[in-house]
Amino acid sequence: MTKEERLKKRHNAEKRFRFYGLLSVSLAVIFVLVLIQNIVSKGSSAFSRTTIATDISFNADLLEIEGPITKKSLEEAEFYDLAVESILKIYPSKDSKEERQVLRLFSPDYEYEIKRYLIKNPDKINQVASVELTSSDDVDQLNKGNFPRDLPEDRRRVSNFQLNIYDNLVEDGKIGKKFNDYFFSKGDSRDPELAGIGGSLMGSFFTITICLILSFPIAIMASIYLEEFAPKNRITDFIEININNLAAVPSIVYGLLGLGILLSVMDFPRSTPLVAGITLSLMTLPRIIIPCRASLKAVPPSIREAALSVGASKFQTVFHHVVPLAMPGTLSGTIIGLAQALGETAPLILIGMVAFVVDIPGTPVDPSASLPVQVYLWSEQAERGFVEKTSATIMMLLGFLIVMNFIAVYLRQKFEKKWN
């Protein structure tokens, strides 16, 4: 091998090596993009819902109201007969089997939607009005183009009869699309078209608030002690080792801690944001203490010396000068820790937050789900509509995380002093 050939070989190896590095970085970046693209393309359709404009004749006789018609009596009235009668008129059906198929084009909530409409527009009583009723998940997915129509009938969820009605409705311009307010306002449901993240949003909110209230003050006080006051002795060393190890303990172990101590020994209420908040705060605590200590450490000693030299006590030095200067760093560390806690699922499953909760929790001691747990619960469901809902929930979750991380970065860049 001549000198030139050897050199060429070495330079080729150099190029290859460099290419592998670039390839790795690109692979990682591509994966981020693929993941986000995949979630957004699956989930964005969940923000709209399909409606079927249906002529409802508000026949007061069918409501069987005794006495005068008031708001209260309307709220107590049964709308089932009225709703079914009007809905069945959208297409002539031969037998009760076909009637059931017609009804199944609508979400099971149709009678309440009609009731809400009448309560809002009481002057429509004994008149005919066109009400936009939410369609069933099957029609919704059909309208969004997620169900292939060319399959044989027995492999489709929508029968030929239903498909025919749907096509007629489309021709008459009765099928509409609306912003999916249900997705944000409703709790969990077995029907995808009625399921919403209202409950889990509140659950996550309570959980994170409790986590913040518990972990932020304790983390700051602990890091102040360790960084500014702790004598160099065995107890301090032991505390430091503990904090470092706790930060690396798998989150599921904290779930076992919550289950074994909070639920079974202390009898806290199961499935509630209260227990979730306490469990997650124990988990986040070491993860907040570490950046808090780093930002306290970054305040130069000259600040402390200057304060001490004009007669401030150690406490005055720390609380009047060091802590305020370290605040941007501690706050951004806390926000990042809370963002991790917001996405945490496994410990919440163990403390029973996987219960099926329809009601939206009003207090931290009501059973509830949280956003990531909702993702887990819905991903187990078979209906196509839940895939869309799950992806949309992930979009919301990622949105919150992006906002929190953005705030953390902003705080650090805007307010943190650079010491040279």
Add this chain to the structure above:
Amino acid sequence: MNLLIFALIILFGLSSYYFGRSEARKLITTNKIKLNALPSYYGYYLGIWCGLPALIILSLWSLFEPTIIKILILSNFSNVESKDLFYEQTLSFFNGNFTGELTNNIKIASERYSSLNAIAYNSKIALLASAVIFSTSYAYKKIKSNNRARDDVELILKGLLFVSSLVAIFTTIGIIVSLLFESIKFFSTINLFDFIFGTSWSPQRAFVRDASTITPEEYLELKDAFGSVPLFAGTAFIALIAMCVAVPIGLFSGIYLAEYASTKVRKYSKPIIEILAGIPTVVYGFFAALTVGPFFRTVGESLGLTVSSESALAAGLIMGVMIIPYISSLSDDVINSVPQSLRDGSYAVGATKSETIKKVIIPAALPGIIGSILLAVSRAIGETMIVVMAAGLAANLTINPLESTTTITTQIVMILVGDQEFDSPKTQAAFALGLTLFIATLFLNYIALRVVKKYREKYD
């Protein structure tokens, strides 16, 4: 109710702050005394003495009251079948939402509960009031005698800071106690060796409720239900697949970002890669279960392979992607901390950049890189949601990445999700698995941190 008392105590504390401060000012103006501290410190002193003891009493009281009342009531009813159920029935009868068969015992217990509650409430108020009065008057006397209020306040605050830093130790103790407590019960039923070396895992077969009455034949059944080798193997296998993805990509990314990338590329690509670490694992699980798993199955079918839709490959691959940033940023850091003089020396003898990296920088940074890989392994075996959603539930002892396997974390979740009865070997098994996981990750982290620390000391 407790919330109201809490608010009251805080209110008392605040007002005694202002009272203490004005008293201290009075000392200056009327008595012409030179104070030992700023007036506000006397306010803090009085406020802390007014609020803190009462708050401590209140929190301890609320923590122990339900348990003590339960013990007191149940001590009168020693012949009830299920004590917990009986107590729950009593409480629901007391709260007026009782359904089911009402017995005389429940009525008596409920009456006793209401009388105990009243006693507890009255004594709590009395205790709190006397604590507030006593400690405030003590502090007030101190103020009047012009004590060194700042020193005293700072001492109390320092104690408070110290107690907060102890929370980390309490958490560790809590984890160890909760894991050990149930695990010891588990290992008193199941032999430790059968758990560690058994090769068959099917906890749903363990229907035995009362561990003390197991016959030898039943034990043989149980032994086969709790052999954890398939779980350890599955966990290690999926972690191995993950590392096969994460180590090369993470390491090469770290090297590229540290040595080759221009500042502009570095500025944009590093945060993007770190997004991978910020995405919740449940999102990865969803992606693996709904997109990657079915994709692999379709590809496998077209190649004539049978691929399980919950294959170890899909779970491991996605877990590997999740771990990439942990390896890339840590190795980026350690490579950056290799002194420039080593690079310069290597260039001076004519080595190319890649030769310098391979022969000089990586050997120098090796301990740090190994540390980062160990940390990544510990994260991989503790990872839960990806494997719960994308790997299987059945415990197969296999090395075929296209089949489904299960992991320690998956089984913990599967056992504990839904209704659990404590005191059944099945529930206790989850804690035994948790203990294994805790020990394994602790061991890995300890070694990794030591390796990294040693390495840092070498070049600092």
